Amino acid sequence: MAFEGLTERLQSALSGLRRKGKVTDADLRDTMREIRMALLEADVDYTVVKKFVREVREKAAGQKVLEGLNPEQQIVKIVNEELTMMMGDEAVPLNQSKKIPTIIMMVGLQGAGKTTTAGKLALKLKQEQNARPLMIAADIYRPAAIDQLETLGQQIDVPVFAMGTDVDPREIVQKGLAKADELKADYVFIDAAGRLQIDEALMQELADIKKIAAPDEILLVVDAMTGQNATETAQGFNDRLGITGVVLTKLDGDTRGGAALSIREVTQKPIKFVGQGEKMTDLDVFYPERMASRILGMGDLMTLIEKAQKDVDEKKAAEQAEKMRQNTFDFNDFIDQMDQVQNMGPMEDLLKMIPGVANNPALQNIQMDDKQMDHMRAIVLSMTPAEREDPDLINPSRRRRLAAGAGRPIVEVNRMIKQFNQMKSMMSKVMNGNTGQMEQMMSALQGQGGMPNGMPGMPGMPKSGGNIGNKVQQMAMKRMARQIQKNKKKRRK
Incomplete structure (x- = not known):
C-alpha cells in the first residue's frame, strides 16, 4: 500500500x-x-x-x-x-461544460492506465449522475488499445466510437464528437494516444486534438509507482497542453507515494481522482485532507463511511443490527456480513482508515489473508442449516465433522466458534449501550490475537489516549459526526 x-x-x-x-x-x-x-x-x-x-x-x-x-x-x-x-487543500470536481456534452480528454504515457481510467470514470459518472457517456478510441498506435476500450465499454454498458487503426486520430475525434451529438451524450471521453516517453510527434497530435475538441477537461493519468518521473511527466504535459487535472493510478501498489505529494505543488494543477485497485469501481475522488490524515497514520473515517454507504446493503445491515441487539445473530448473518465487508476492499486497508490503528504498534503489522476468510467460509458452509441458525448445537463431535468437511484443523474450528460467540456477545452489549464491558472484551480479544487475525466483524479498536495524533483524530471524529447528521437530514427530506 x-x-x-x-x-x-x-x-x-x-x-x-x-x-x-x-x-x-x-x-x-x-x-x-x-x-x-x-x-x-x-x-x-x-x-x-x-x-x-x-x-x-x-x-x-x-x-x-x-x-x-x-x-x-x-x-x-x-x-x-x-x-x-x-x-491541494480541498477536493476539486470535474469541470463542467455550460452546454452538453462535457468533453474530457485523457492523456498520459503508455502503461499509466489511461484507457482503464477512462472506463472507470465513465462508469462512476453513469452510476452517480445517471450520465450518458460516450468513449472515443483515438489511440491507433498501441496494440489492442481500441479492443481494450471496446471491451471495457461492453463491460460497463457505455458506447465506444472507433474507426480502426488506419484512420487519422484527428478525423476519429471529429466524427466521434458528431456521434456524441447524435446520441445526445452528456460526457465524451477521448482516449488519446500515449507513448513510452514524451516526444514531439505525440505532443503535436495531442495539441491538434485539443484544438479540434476544445475539451473542458484534460486529465493527465500518471502511474504513482514511477516516483520522480511522474512529476517530470506531469510538468512536460502541462507545459505543452495545459492540463486541468491529474489522475493518480496504482496508488495501492508498491509505491513510495512521492508523486501524490509533488505533482500539485510542481504543476499547480489539482489531483482529481486516484485509482486504488483493479475493479472498474476502484476510482475515488482525491481528498487532500483525508490523504494527509492517512499518511500521518490518523485514519480516514469519512472515506470508510462512504465506502460503507456505497457497498453495504442498508436494509440487510439494519436487520443484522437488530439481530445483534437481540443477541440472535447467527452464522448465516456472519456469512452475509463477511461478503459485505469484503466488497468494501482489503480488510487491512479498511482497518488503516480507523483512527489509531495505523499508528498503534500492536496493530501495525495486521495481515488479513484472504485465505483466512475462505477457511472460515468453508467451516460455515460445512454446517447444517440448523447449526448455522443455532450455533449452540455445535458440540465436540459436530466440530470434528466440520473440521473434516472444511479440511481445517479442529483447533481452527474451535477458535472461530469461540471468536464468533465473543463477537456476538460484544455486539449485543454495544447495541444495548454497555460500552464498558465492550472495551474489556476488545482488550481480551486483542490479547488473544483474536479478531485482528481474521475476524470480519468489528476489529479491536485501539485506545488513542496517548496518541500523538489525538487532536487530528478528534477533528476527524467531529467531521464524521457532522456528516452523519447531514445524511440523516437528507434522508428525512
Missing part, C-alpha cells in the same frame, strides 16, 4: 517529541531533519520538500507552540495542515 514507508518514518520522527517533557528548538530541528529525510526517501521532489520543511518550521517555531500545552500535538497538527495544503 502506498505511503506505508513514509507513514512509518513520519510516525517515528513525531513520536520522538512525545517522549520529551518539553520541546526545545533543538528538538524541533532534529524532528524536521527526520521529516525531510522521510519525504526525500519517499521520492518527493526536492524543491517541494524544501518548501514544506520551511513552512512547518516557521509555523512551529516560537514560544507559543513550544511552551504551550501538548506542543507535540500542535506540531502534528501543523504537519497535517501543511501536507494537506501541499496536495
Whole structure:
C-alpha cells in the first residue's frame, strides 16, 4: 500500500517529541531533519520538500507552540495542515461544460492506465449522475488499445466510437464528437494516444486534438509507482497542453507515494481522482485532507463511511443490527456480513482508515489473508442449516465433522466458534449501550490475537489516549459526526 514507508518514518520522527517533557528548538530541528529525510526517501521532489520543511518550521517555531500545552500535538497538527495544503487543500470536481456534452480528454504515457481510467470514470459518472457517456478510441498506435476500450465499454454498458487503426486520430475525434451529438451524450471521453516517453510527434497530435475538441477537461493519468518521473511527466504535459487535472493510478501498489505529494505543488494543477485497485469501481475522488490524515497514520473515517454507504446493503445491515441487539445473530448473518465487508476492499486497508490503528504498534503489522476468510467460509458452509441458525448445537463431535468437511484443523474450528460467540456477545452489549464491558472484551480479544487475525466483524479498536495524533483524530471524529447528521437530514427530506 502506498505511503506505508513514509507513514512509518513520519510516525517515528513525531513520536520522538512525545517522549520529551518539553520541546526545545533543538528538538524541533532534529524532528524536521527526520521529516525531510522521510519525504526525500519517499521520492518527493526536492524543491517541494524544501518548501514544506520551511513552512512547518516557521509555523512551529516560537514560544507559543513550544511552551504551550501538548506542543507535540500542535506540531502534528501543523504537519497535517501543511501536507494537506501541499496536495491541494480541498477536493476539486470535474469541470463542467455550460452546454452538453462535457468533453474530457485523457492523456498520459503508455502503461499509466489511461484507457482503464477512462472506463472507470465513465462508469462512476453513469452510476452517480445517471450520465450518458460516450468513449472515443483515438489511440491507433498501441496494440489492442481500441479492443481494450471496446471491451471495457461492453463491460460497463457505455458506447465506444472507433474507426480502426488506419484512420487519422484527428478525423476519429471529429466524427466521434458528431456521434456524441447524435446520441445526445452528456460526457465524451477521448482516449488519446500515449507513448513510452514524451516526444514531439505525440505532443503535436495531442495539441491538434485539443484544438479540434476544445475539451473542458484534460486529465493527465500518471502511474504513482514511477516516483520522480511522474512529476517530470506531469510538468512536460502541462507545459505543452495545459492540463486541468491529474489522475493518480496504482496508488495501492508498491509505491513510495512521492508523486501524490509533488505533482500539485510542481504543476499547480489539482489531483482529481486516484485509482486504488483493479475493479472498474476502484476510482475515488482525491481528498487532500483525508490523504494527509492517512499518511500521518490518523485514519480516514469519512472515506470508510462512504465506502460503507456505497457497498453495504442498508436494509440487510439494519436487520443484522437488530439481530445483534437481540443477541440472535447467527452464522448465516456472519456469512452475509463477511461478503459485505469484503466488497468494501482489503480488510487491512479498511482497518488503516480507523483512527489509531495505523499508528498503534500492536496493530501495525495486521495481515488479513484472504485465505483466512475462505477457511472460515468453508467451516460455515460445512454446517447444517440448523447449526448455522443455532450455533449452540455445535458440540465436540459436530466440530470434528466440520473440521473434516472444511479440511481445517479442529483447533481452527474451535477458535472461530469461540471468536464468533465473543463477537456476538460484544455486539449485543454495544447495541444495548454497555460500552464498558465492550472495551474489556476488545482488550481480551486483542490479547488473544483474536479478531485482528481474521475476524470480519468489528476489529479491536485501539485506545488513542496517548496518541500523538489525538487532536487530528478528534477533528476527524467531529467531521464524521457532522456528516452523519447531514445524511440523516437528507434522508428525512
